[in-house]
Amino acid sequence: MGVIEVESNYRNLLRVYDKERCICDMIAPRSNVEVQTFQTTMKEYMSSSEKKMDVLLMYAEKLGLRDEIMNYVEVTL
Template sequence: MRTCELTKEGISYRILQNLIEEGLVEKIKYGYYQWQDEKAFTEVSVICTLFPDAIICDLSAAMYHGYTDRVPGIWHIAVDNKSARNKFKMDFPIIKPHFIDANRLDIGVSEGNIDGITVKIYDRERVVCDCLRHMNTMDGEVFNTVIQRYVKDKEKDAAKLMEYAARLGVEKKARRVVGVWL
């Protein structure tokens, strides 16, 4: 719920503060609130509502595809690099936006289902390409696990991986790191 929606329904600032103090409403970020009951929204539903154009990426997508067992404490989302930086600052859920050029943003976008919610998420090949792009800054164990599980994945598409790698500028890394195993 947004503050303006609450005001339309006759909930004043004072009433809202009382609801927050009683634990019935939670502030998600400035101007956004949610009810806290058995139907309270999951983190993914909040992300999809607040950022409908965002794409689940990086370690969050790797976990979805079963390429890592490490549960990231934050949600990684890909957004257009022209997006306002300050709109992603929030207490719940914790997100890390990856600002990506518009011409690269839609490469490898697919649909997934997390907690019963349809989300935009990067496919297997895009996840591997993103890991290759960040291989020097990623935890080595996580990186190796992602690559090994991709190689063993029966649904992998090596041709698509190389196509994405060429478009994303990581073709040499893909041939050197993943190509050896394929």
């Protein structure tokens, strides 16, 4: 879930998580990300023209993080 392929500077294909999955991983209970770092990330994401809220909320639902994500979404709107 959330895996995409990007091309490296050396033209190799790399499998990485998309932005929405990274945000979910940052807020997951097992994460050691500081609150300030996560808040900054959410502000940047919410101001991005490339955000995919439907995808973010779908991932959050599947990972049991919907309430936590919604708290930050509501604050940043």
